Amino acid sequence: MLKVQEIRELIKLVDQSNLDEFVYEVDDCKIKMKKNHGGVVAVSASPVVEPAAVDAAPKPQVVQADKEVEVKETKDAPVSVDESLHKITSPMVGTFYHKPSPEAEPYVKVGSKVTNDSIVCIVEAMKLFNEIEAEVNGEIVEILVKDGQLVEYGQPLFLVKPE
Structure with missing residues (x-):
């Protein structure tokens, strides 16, 4: 599975590119990113479903994501901390x-x-x-x-x- 920082880098690269959609599949996870025209990147992830064993050459598979998650860069809210600490x-x-x-x-x-x-x-x-x-x-x-x-x-x- 990709680390959060790696996913952030992918989001930045897709956002800066001319791509409208990007799909990345590794092991048992698939990440799909689509650009909205408003500039927000939507990310969805789902486990990859293995196709039944067949004698023919493997075909590309399409996996429907179970849910879509909107990713936005946010800064953590400042926490009030005792100044003596x-x-x-x-x-x-x-x-x-x-x-x-x-x-x-x-x-x-x-x-x-x-x-x-x-x-x-x-x-x-x-x-x-x-x-x-x-x-x-x-x-x-x-x-x-x-x-x-x-x-x-x-x-x-x-x-x-x-x-």
């Missing part, structure tokens, strides 16, 4: 991981005490796993992103109550 931000664009491995315990939880050199998460970028340090002594008050979520440069990851 320190934000640990992402130093790069990448994928946020809360644990060193899928079987391991998370680096930190809400209520965990951290020091300035405590590792709080990993941000994976271009197959490199970068350990992110707290850079402050305190207690984790809130975890702002989910495991496996794409994060942007400067995006807040944690809120820490400094000691």
Whole structure:
């Protein structure tokens, strides 16, 4: 399955092109994008239904999407945050991981005490796993992103109550 960032890039490319419709099929998923004349891109995704086995050469298949989803670029609404809290931000664009491995315990939880050199998460970028340090002594008050979520440069990851 495509990642959110890859889908966004496809949307941008289709929007900037002269194409009116774009279909991308990979494994068991199909993504279909159509341009509306108003400039909004509609995206629909559905599982691909395998045709019954036949001796003839495979034919292109058309799959009707179960539902259509309208995709619009939106900015997250600003969250009012206690100014006394320190934000640990992402130093790069990448994928946020809360644990060193899928079987391991998370680096930190809400209520965990951290020091300035405590590792709080990993941000994976271009197959490199970068350990992110707290850079402050305190207690984790809130975890702002989910495991496996794409994060942007400067995006807040944690809120820490400094000691």
